[in-house]
Amino acid sequence: MTKLIVGNWKMNGRTEAAASLAHALVAGADGLEAKLVVCPPATQLAAVGAIVAGSPVGLGGQDCAAEAEGAHTGDIAAVMLTDLGASHVILGHSERRTDRGETDAIVHAKTDAAIAAGLIPIVCVGETLAEREANRDEEVIDAQLAASLPDGFAAAGGVIAYEPVWAIGTGKAATEQDVATIHAMIRRALVERYGDAGAKIAILYGGSVKAANAASLLAVAEVGGALVGGASLKAEEFLSIARAAR
Numbered sequence: 001m002t003k004l005i006v007g008n009w010k011m012n013g014r015t016e017a018a019a020s021l022a023h024a025l026v027a028g029a030d031g032l033e034a035k036l037v038v039c040p041p042a043t044q045l046a047a048v049g050a051i052v053a054g055s056p057v058g059l060g061g062q063d064c065a066a067e068a069e070g071a072h073t074g075d076i077a078a079v080m081l082t083d084l085g086a087s088h089v090i091l092g093h094s095e096r097r098t099d100r101g102e103t104d105a106i107v108h109a110k111t112d113a114a115i116a117a118g119l120i121p122i123v124c125v126g127e128t129l130a131e132r133e134a135n136r137d138e139e140v141i142d143a144q145l146a147a148s149l150p151d152g153f154a155a156a157g158g159v160i161a162y163e164p165v166w167a168i169g170t171g172k173a174a175t176e177q178d179v180a181t182i183h184a185m186i187r188r189a190l191v192e193r194y195g196d197a198g199a200k201i202a203i204l205y206g207g208s209v210k211a212a213n214a215a216s217l218l219a220v221a222e223v224g225g226a227l228v229g230g231a232s233l234k235a236e237e238f239l240s241i242a243r244a245a246r
């Protein structure tokens with residue numbers, strides 16, 4: 001299956017830098033086996049969307065509101081993302097779960113809203129270091145999956161990203177063995193819930209993915225791609241990660 005390599009630019013940069021990064025990715029994306037999607041900050045979506053339109057590089061948001069429209073100051077509706085050409089949206093990232101208090105119920109509601117607008121949700125799950133050290137990682141992830149995913153998730157082409165919180169931005173990626181164990185567990189949970197459709201859901205790995213470790217992480221069973229933070233801000237590094245996906 002085609003691997004999906006998603007760049008989460010988080011809260012970085014200005015429009016001019018985002019535009020030059022987008023141009024460099026479009027120039028380098030020809031002939032890639034993997035599918036690329038970039039998720040710029042909301043203020044850069046229109047500019048980046050215009051640059052990647054018609055290219056093999058897709059566009060995604062980093063979050064969307066649970067509500068379809070209306071009096072929600074500061075929020076961005078899922079249809080506002082599709083309006084700018086987005087096909088994907090990251091939901092339930094640990095930085096939103098931790099820093100913004102997003103619960104599984106909120107992630108569930110946002111995922112429903114994304115699907116209703118025709119977006120492909122990329123729902124993030126993952127354990128903290130304390131949960132891992134207490135041997136609760138599988139239990140935590142299982143609970144996040146059960147409560148964050150709506151029934152229509154598989155039919156909508158939804159994607160899961162396993163992002164262990166302790167591996168994000170630390171330079172310390174999970175080991176291949178860790179990734180194999182957790183991705184197998186996630187696959188079992190998805191098949192149990194969605195049947196055959198659950199076997200086809202892409203499961204991305206995220207957390208300190210870089211050019212140097214991408215090939216080995218992407219070769220692990222049940223790894224359908226990568227969700228990349230810091231390394232997605234450098235065109236050549238991100239393209240190297242994408243080239244490692246086959």
Ligand SMILES: O=C(CO)COP(=O)(O)O
Nearest residue numbers: 008168169207208229230
């Ligand atoms: O949070 C991440 C992607 O969503 C991972 O971030 P880093 O690649 O910077 O560790």
